[in-house]
Amino acid sequence: MNDKSKVPTHVSIIMDGNGRWARQRGQERVYGHSHGVESVRACVEAAAENGVRYLSLFAFSEENWGRPEAEVNTLMALMFKSIAGEMEALKKQGVRFRVLGNLDRIDKDLLASIREAEAMTAPPVGKEPLLDLIIFLSYSGKWDILQAAKSLAKKYSTDPEGLDNAGLDEFGDLLVTAGVPDPDLIIRTSGEQRISNYLLWQAAYSELLFVDTLWPDFGKEEFRSALEEYAKRNRRYGKVK
Ligand code: FPP
Numbered sequence: 589m590n591d592k593s594k595v596p597t598h599v600s601i602i603m604d605g606n607g608r609w610a611r612q613r614g615q616e617r618v619y620g621h622s623h624g625v626e627s628v629r630a631c632v633e634a635a636a637e638n639g640v641r642y643l644s645l646f647a648f649s650e651e652n653w654g655r656p657e658a659e660v661n662t663l664m665a666l667m668f669k670s671i672a673g674e675m676e677a678l679k680k681q682g683v684r685f686r687v688l689g690n691l692d693r694i695d696k697d698l699l700a701s702i703r704e705a706e707a708m709t710a711p712p713v714g715k716e717p718l719l720d721l722i723i724f725l726s727y728s729g730k731w732d733i734l735q736a737a738k739s740l741a742k743k744y745s746t747d748p749e750g751l752d753n754a755g756l757d758e759f760g761d762l763l764v765t766a767g768v769p770d771p772d773l774i775i776r777t778s779g780e781q782r783i784s785n786y787l788l789w790q791a792a793y794s795e796l797l798f799v800d801t802l803w804p805d806f807g808k809e810e811f812r813s814a815l816e817e818y819a820k821r822n823r824r825y826g827k828v829k
Pocket of ligand 1: 603604605606607608609617621622624625628645646647648652663666667670723778
C-alpha cells in the first residue's frame with residue numbers, strides 16, 4: 589500500500605464463521621473460536637505493518653449471551669487466555685489494548701485482567717501507540733446509543749435549553765467509542781451481509797466489505813486485499829465529488 593492517504597485510519601471487523609469452519613472439519617464450534625484467535629494475531633500484525641492506526645474487532649455481542657453456556661464460557665476463557673498470553677508481545681509492538689462494551693456483565697476476574705492489560709499497554713503520556721487494538725465485548729450498537737442517551741438526559745436533567753442545544757459531537761462523546769474515530773472500513777467475514785447491531789451510530793459513513801472467507805481462514809493476505817479494495821472506493825459522505 590504506497591498511497592498513505594488511501595489507508596483507512598480505522599478498520600473494524602465482524603469476525604464471523606468460526607462455527608461453520610469447525611463443522612466443516614467435523615469439530616465442535618469452539619474449535620473454530622480457538623483458531624479464530626490466530627486470525628486476530630495475523631490481523632493485528634497486518635494492520636500495524638500497513639499503517640492502520642485503529643483495529644477494532646467484534647468479539648462478543650450482547651446477543652451472544654444467549655448462546656449455550658459452554659460456548660459462552662469457552663469464549664470468555666479464550667479472551668482470558670489471550671490476554672495472559674499476548675499482552676507482553678502487544679506492549680513490545682507498541683499496540684494499545686482496549687475493551688469496550690457493557691462490561692457490567694463480565695466476570696470480575698476477567699474484568700480485572702482486562703483493566704490490567706489496558707493499563708499495561710497504555711503508552712506513556714504524550715506518546716501515541718503504533719496501533720490501538722479495540723475489542724468489542726458484550727457490545728451492541730443499540731445498547732451503546734441508549735446508554736449515551738441516558739447520560740445526555742442525566743447531564744441536562746435540570747437544563748432543558750442545554751439539552752435542546754446538544755449536538756452530534758456531544759452525543760458521540762457519550763458513546764463508549766468516545767475519542768476513537770469512526771471506522772473507515774467495516775469487514776464482515778463468512779459471506780453474511782448484515783451489520784448485526786454493531787457500531788450503528790459510528791458506521792454512518794463506513795465503507796462495508798463482505799467477504800466469503802470464514803474468520804479462521806482470514807489472515808494477513810486477506811487483510812491486505814481488503815485494504816486494496818478500500819483504496820478503490822470513492823467516499824463522498826453524501827456530497828458530490
Ligand atoms: C463468530 O463466529 C465469532 C464469534 C462469536 C467469536 C469471535 C471470537 C474469537 C475469534 C476469539 C476470541 C477473540 C479475541 C479477541 C481473543 P460464529 O460462531 O458466529 O460462526 P458461525 O456463524 O459459523 O456459527
